[in-house]
Structure formats: C-alpha cells, structure tokens
Amino acid sequence: MVSAPRAIPAGRRERLAPELLRSTFPMLVLRMQDPKDQSFYSQLADALAAIPGIYRYAPLVIDLGDLAEAPPFNLAELGRRLRQHWVVPIGVQNGTEEQNRAAVNAGMSLLLDEGAAAAAPQQGVAAPAAPDPDEDDEEPVAGTGSRTKLITRPVRSGRQVYAQQGDLVVLASISPGAELLADGHIHVYGALRGRALAGVSGDTTARIFCHSLEAELISVAGYYRIRDDMPEDLIGQPAQIFLDHERVRIEPLG
Incomplete structure (x- = not known):
C-alpha cells in the first residue's frame, strides 16, 4: 500500500539541512610567467579560439609558482581579463603570502599544493556522494602500485572519466563528446x-595510446592538437601521442 504524503501543519515549513560533499573535479591550470606582458592575453585568446566551446566556462586555477620574486600585480584585474575569455578563475596555488592575500581579496580560493594531505572528514559533514551507477564498470587493477582506473564498457557521449594520480585504461570505445582525463597515461583498446x-597535472612524460585514433582533441600536460591538425594518414589507425619539446607528436603504434 502506498502511503499518502505527510501533511505539514499550517505555519510550519520543513527545513532542509545543507549538505557539504567532498568531490574532485579536473581543472585547467594556468602557469603565469609575466602577468604584465600584454601579449599574454592575445596568446590566450588564440589558444582558446582554436578549441571553441571545449573550455567555455571551465574552472581555472592560477599557478603562481614562477612569480615568487615578481613585483606585485593586480590579481583582481587578471581574473577579470580571464573571464572575458570565458574561463572562470576560481583560485590560486603556489602563491606567496602576499599573493594569497590578494587572491582572497579578489574572491578566489587558495588551493593546497599537490603533496598536501586532504583534511579528514569532520562530524556533521555529509559523506561523499554515492557513486554514479553508470560508473559501476570501473574496476581496481590488482598488483599495480599506481592508482590505475579500469573502464570495461564504452564511454558514452557527455560522460567524463578522470583517473586521479594514475593511469586510465579503457577496454572499449569512446563516443564523440565523451572526455577522458588522467594524471598519467591513457590507454584505449578501441576507437x-x-x-x-x-x-x-603537468606530467610531460604522459602518453596516450589507442587502437583507432578518431579524437576531437588530444592533449598532454596542457599541450593539445585538434582533429583538423592531426595527420590524415593516422586517422582510424593505432597511434600513440606524446610530447616532444613542447609539441604534441602523433606516431603509429606498433
């Protein structure tokens, strides 16, 4: 028997407690070299124009690690200029104490460096969200020291799969519109x-391997190539992708 909805007495409203959920999202990282170089913004615009829509409204972290000795600059202005190019700066990492204060004043968050330990769950904070039922094809890889993520079924359009601090292995094909991300290598035993x-996360030694190259975009450590820039003779063929002197190279596999 189906129970009738519980009536709420007049004048009373149920209050829903807010939930704080832990989650990990891959983000773009912008490594700043010279924030006062005006050519930086035109170069950024050119890079984003080459891949229209892919990173539109994408969250972005500003890496200030190379600017420890740089003179003060306006982080709020930098954030405004970045938003003009349809990316969303949400925080900074590797900044000095002064730069971190400026970031907070500009409404940005401070991100822990890669080696920092995550805080332990606290009483009163909701547990992480339940796994997506569509991700039940992920299996641990026994006998490996790294955090390898194994996907055994096709990755459909619109889905994003991220292997944090490890490699990603897919034993099926990837649909157009799907996205694979890994801190390490990516292996696709299909199209x-x-x-x-x-x-x-910046590993320039990472590689992509696939049985049939038909990708919309490939990227290694932030360097990318789009479909129109890939060798036609390798489209539909087994291939490996890697960095060679800051250029993405595509070579036959095997």
Whole structure:
C-alpha cells in the first residue's frame, strides 16, 4: 500500500539541512610567467579560439609558482581579463603570502599544493556522494602500485572519466563528446573519439595510446592538437601521442 504524503501543519515549513560533499573535479591550470606582458592575453585568446566551446566556462586555477620574486600585480584585474575569455578563475596555488592575500581579496580560493594531505572528514559533514551507477564498470587493477582506473564498457557521449594520480585504461570505445582525463597515461583498446587529456597535472612524460585514433582533441600536460591538425594518414589507425619539446607528436603504434 502506498502511503499518502505527510501533511505539514499550517505555519510550519520543513527545513532542509545543507549538505557539504567532498568531490574532485579536473581543472585547467594556468602557469603565469609575466602577468604584465600584454601579449599574454592575445596568446590566450588564440589558444582558446582554436578549441571553441571545449573550455567555455571551465574552472581555472592560477599557478603562481614562477612569480615568487615578481613585483606585485593586480590579481583582481587578471581574473577579470580571464573571464572575458570565458574561463572562470576560481583560485590560486603556489602563491606567496602576499599573493594569497590578494587572491582572497579578489574572491578566489587558495588551493593546497599537490603533496598536501586532504583534511579528514569532520562530524556533521555529509559523506561523499554515492557513486554514479553508470560508473559501476570501473574496476581496481590488482598488483599495480599506481592508482590505475579500469573502464570495461564504452564511454558514452557527455560522460567524463578522470583517473586521479594514475593511469586510465579503457577496454572499449569512446563516443564523440565523451572526455577522458588522467594524471598519467591513457590507454584505449578501441576507437578513441571525443577528447583525451593525459598528464593533466603537468606530467610531460604522459602518453596516450589507442587502437583507432578518431579524437576531437588530444592533449598532454596542457599541450593539445585538434582533429583538423592531426595527420590524415593516422586517422582510424593505432597511434600513440606524446610530447616532444613542447609539441604534441602523433606516431603509429606498433
């Protein structure tokens, strides 16, 4: 028997407690070199124009690690200029104490460096959200020291799969519009369509391997190539993708 909805007495409203959920999202990282170089913004605009829509409204972290000795600059203005190019600066990392104060004053968050330990769950904070039922095809890889993520079924359009601090292995094909991300290597034992981004945390030795190269975009450590820039003779063929002197190279596999 189906119970009738519980009536709420007049004048009373149920209050829903807010939930704080832990989650990990891959983000773009912008490594600043010279914030006062005006050519930086035109170069950024050119890079984003080459891949229209892919990173539109994408969250972005500003890495200030190379600017420890730089003179003070206006972080709020930098954030405004970045938003003009349809990316959303949400925080900074590796900043000095002065730069961190400026970031907070500009409404940005401070991100822990890569080696920092995550805080333990506290009483009263909701547990992490339940796994997506569509991700029940993920299996641990026994006998490996790294955090390898194994996907055994096709990755459909619109889905994003991220292997944090490890490699991503997919034993099926990737649909157009899907996105693969890994801090390490990406292996696709099928057709690689959609987008594949390896070394997203900056590992320049990361590689992408696939049985059939049909991708919309490939990227290693932030360097990318789009479909129109890929060798036609390798489209639909087994291939490996890697960095060679800050240029993305595509070579036959095997």
